[in-house]
Amino acid sequence: MRVAEAWRVALDALRANRLRSVLTMLGVVIGVAAVVALVGIGTGTKGQIEQQVEGLGSNLLLVVPGRLEAGSAPAASTMTIDDVEAVARVVGDRDRVAATIASGETLRAGSRSAFASMQGVLENTPTVFVRKLDRGSYLTRTDVTTGRRVAVLGAGTATALFGDRDPIGRQITIGGVRFRVIGTFERLGQSLGVDRDSEVHVPVTAAQRLLGTDRIDGLAIRAPDRERINQLSTAVVDTLTERHPDSDFSAVTQEQILGVLGDILGVLTGVLAAIAGISLLVGGVGVSNIMLVSVRERTKEIGLRKAVGARPRDIGVQFLLEAVLLTTIGGVLGMALGVTAALLVDALSPVPAAITWWSLALAFGVSAIVGIIFGVVPAQRAGRLDPVVALRTE
């Protein structure tokens, strides 16, 4: 009964000062909206990256020079094409081992130019990584063994150099050397704001000649099955270490990459949410402030209520409910605003966003807790008012 009355009085008090209530809520609304939107964007980005890494195909093992440990510097590669052959023997299937040497190069076609990532690769790349062609054909075994100057363009690079024209059979230059376009890839889109379509694949041998090296940067292996992946990883690293006793090699699986990326994004999302949480805290201070004003304004009412039998607790609960009502209404409005903002970002920008139920529940819970924390002091002050003094107040 008393609590029902307290709710009624609290609602009535908020309604009586509509503008003030709305302005006070605004702090909480903005704080909650920021938390919900930022967590949504963090979650969405994480989901997209996971999808893309998994989109590379399953059972993938990436082999790179150096140690993959926190704080270790990236190592220069000592691997050559001969190592690819050695690893292929370990794996038992040449088609499952892809090699890459990469470099950023300027591509030209007539008067147009584009900057792209040049990937010197083997002919098996589209099967090791899942890549689909849009037009033409991919590199052949002969292209790789003879170092033929042929190129397969990423969708973005193709558009940059040729616009709507068909690039197949046309000449381009990569780093000043002439290549012939034999195919184009399907569009991949962006990832974390990086354009994944600005690339060009050429035979690894041609790339090595262009760059004046016989090294390769890394290997990628598609394991025949999931169970063998760890065993294969050890065998490959051992083989490479045997061939290059002075160098370290590391093999990582998709799961490991996902784990690292997930950790980084988790921390990033947490930091963003914490910053947004600070604005929620500021909103809470505003609630505290306005509640103190409310207690002062209604001192006479408090005195009267006490005179007719309200206990300190009854008065305290009434003001606490008023504060909680302020922050939870603000919290609900903030959730609506945050969800809207996240959905707009998702729809109108390349940044993805996903709303999770736990983030909404958390936002609501936190706004209620903020109301309790910042309402306690004004409520206690109201509850402890001396009825004689309160009644005398004008």
Added chain:
Amino acid sequence: MTAAIVATGISRTYDLDGVSVPALRGVSLTIEPGDYLAIVGTSGSGKSTLMHLLGGLDRPTGGTLLIGGRDVAGLTPGEMAKLRNETIGFVFQSFHLLARTTARDNVALPLVYRGIGRRERRARATEMLDRVGLSHRVDHRPNQMSGGEQQRVAIARALVTDPSVLLADEPTGNLDSATGQSVLALLESLNAEGVAVVLVTHDREVAARAHRQIVMKDGVIVPDPSSAAVAQ
């Protein structure tokens, strides 16, 4: 029947910035059921302090005060609130009605803190408004009523808990004399029904209507009410 309120040598000293200011210095007083008592005195005489103590809004710094048979010295603020709710009805000079709240809900307010359900609260409040002659004003808000009507609502609110003592602090102070007379007549008719009425006033005409008068001066009761000290 036991006395509603028994004060034995009560005093109240205020501490103002480290200086002790005695507002009441040893007052003994008994209020019996059905009493009609006027406490008279000028401003600063200690009559308001005495009323706050008798009403359980404050506690004496010395002496013994029993309200409804209970010694207030050992009570917590919460227990004091319960005691006020059950024993005392307050009527104030400035009515102290809640704005934006109907006459009925104003009258029902003390029942909220008694934990009584909404339906019964409203029924009893309506009945009480009828008793003070305001059955046509049940859904009106204070600003829609005259001063006399507002004071009647306040009296109804004081009565709704069926208290043994009605404490009225200058109940006619904000009313014109005709309205004041009718409010006093109402209090007297309630007294006739058995409620003890304690009037605090500086108006000797009003005080003269009570069955008993106490004159306060400098925090003590002046021995003889007919003495020159009353007149001033």
